[in-house]
Structures are given as structure tokens and as C-alpha cells.
Amino acid sequence: MTAETRNTLNRRLFMGGAATVLTAAALPASAQSTFGTEADTPLDGPVRNNLSGFRMLNWQDYFPNTKNGVILADLQSRAVHYWSEDLSIYKLYPSSVPISEELTRRGTTEVIQKVENPTWRPTKDQKRLHPDWPDVVPGGSPDNPLGVRALYLSWPAYRVHGTHDTRKIGRRSSGGCIGLYNEHILELYSLAKVGTQVRLL
Structure with a gap:
């Protein structure tokens, strides 16, 4: 050559x-959500799309095996990695991450429940800060901060879920959960199962 x-x-x-x-x-x-995804995140100004600065990771560095598949949420690069149990499928998605270290949890957990069109309820702290927010937003509502699907983790109130507010992706914008574009959570939801291993780092 x-x-x-x-x-x-x-x-x-x-x-x-x-x-x-x-x-x-x-x-x-997408259009702005009426309610915050998990935290009161000021997103004033023009709508901007955000890309995560992905870094390539190996599942072997974080899991002993890939039984039931593995999800690795990289809070530093704001990305979610998925490997299937037989390693025939690998996916990489941009994500939102917790807005502060106080709201961040790291470690190993697992998917304990899969929910289509999840219902959203504000936490007591969110309701105290925003008394005008509704007590509940039903699943399927275009303003539902959990989007179209949610993977509930063994840690109470922690989820990997969708969001209609695409401005949150690639940012520190949640109260602890990991958010994905709705089209991405639909795909991940179809791949993950109850028992899928999850690690936040």
C-alpha cells in the first residue's frame, strides 16, 4: 500500500x-418533562444533546462471571455497558447519572424486577421541596420521569430506567438512578432478566 x-x-x-x-x-x-426525573435539576436555557465520553471496559475487571448477563454502569463516562451471558451480545448506551456524590451509590447489585410503563412517585424529600408535584404519575404518561421501562435493582429506590427528557442523558441529572433514552431502555429491557448482575462504578 x-x-x-x-x-x-x-x-x-x-x-x-x-x-x-x-x-x-x-x-x-424530546419535550421537557413537567417533573424532575429524580432530582430537581435546573436545565434552563437552550436544549442541548449530550454525548458521553465513552471508555471501553472489560466485564472481567468487574464481575466474576456473566451468569444471567451483566450490566455495568460507568458513572465517570456516563455510559451503560451490557454483556449477555454467552457474550454473543454487547451493548453500550449513553446515560444520565446521579447529580451529586451524596446521591450516588456504587457497588454490585442485581435486577430484581422488570416493569413496563412504571408508575412514578416522588420521594418524601422531593415532595417536601416541590409540594406542587403530583403524588403519583401513572405509567404510560408522557410526563412519567421513569420513561417506558424500568429495571428495579436490589437496592431500594434504585433503577435503570428510561426518560422522555433526553436533555438529561450524558449529564449528572438524577437522584441516584441511571437513565437511558427510551429506545435504549426498550432494548436493554428485552435483553436483561431478573437476576442480571449490575455494578455501578
């Missing part, structure tokens, strides 16, 4: 990669 051919290929690869990033950055933003 000549130097000229290599330079042409490198330029094409670079342009193709740039086009992929620009296409991802142009994902449409």
Missing part, C-alpha cells in the same frame, strides 16, 4: 468517524 493510499484511507476513516459523531449529536430532543 502506498503512502498516498494510506493517507486517503486515513482521511476517509476520520471523516466517517466525524460524521458518526455529528449524527449522534443531532439526535432529537
Whole structure:
């Protein structure tokens, strides 16, 4: 291969990669949610799409095995990794992460329940801070902060769930949970099962 051919290929690869990033950055933003996903997150100003600075991780560094599949939520790069039990499927999704260290929990847990169109209820602290918020938002509502699907974890009140407010993805914007685009939680929901191992780091 000549130097000229290599330079042409490198330029094409670079342009193709740039086009992929620009296409991802142009994902449409949904209408604002009336209620915060889990925390009162000020998101005033123009709607911006956010991409996570993904880093590649190996499941072997965090799990002893892939029994029932594994979900790794990387809070640093704001991304969720999924590996199937037989390692034939690997997925990587941008995510929202907890808004502060006080609301962040790290460690190993598992999926204990899968819920379609989950019902959302504000916590006591959220209700105290926002008495105008409703006591409950039924599943399927376009304003439901949990989106279209939720994976409930063994830690009380912690979930991996969808969100209609796409501005939250790629940001510190939750009260502890991990949020995904609705189309991504639909896919992850179909892959994960009760018993899927989960680690937040």
C-alpha cells in the first residue's frame, strides 16, 4: 500500500468517524418533562444533546462471571455497558447519572424486577421541596420521569430506567438512578432478566 493510499484511507476513516459523531449529536430532543426525573435539576436555557465520553471496559475487571448477563454502569463516562451471558451480545448506551456524590451509590447489585410503563412517585424529600408535584404519575404518561421501562435493582429506590427528557442523558441529572433514552431502555429491557448482575462504578 502506498503512502498516498494510506493517507486517503486515513482521511476517509476520520471523516466517517466525524460524521458518526455529528449524527449522534443531532439526535432529537424530546419535550421537557413537567417533573424532575429524580432530582430537581435546573436545565434552563437552550436544549442541548449530550454525548458521553465513552471508555471501553472489560466485564472481567468487574464481575466474576456473566451468569444471567451483566450490566455495568460507568458513572465517570456516563455510559451503560451490557454483556449477555454467552457474550454473543454487547451493548453500550449513553446515560444520565446521579447529580451529586451524596446521591450516588456504587457497588454490585442485581435486577430484581422488570416493569413496563412504571408508575412514578416522588420521594418524601422531593415532595417536601416541590409540594406542587403530583403524588403519583401513572405509567404510560408522557410526563412519567421513569420513561417506558424500568429495571428495579436490589437496592431500594434504585433503577435503570428510561426518560422522555433526553436533555438529561450524558449529564449528572438524577437522584441516584441511571437513565437511558427510551429506545435504549426498550432494548436493554428485552435483553436483561431478573437476576442480571449490575455494578455501578
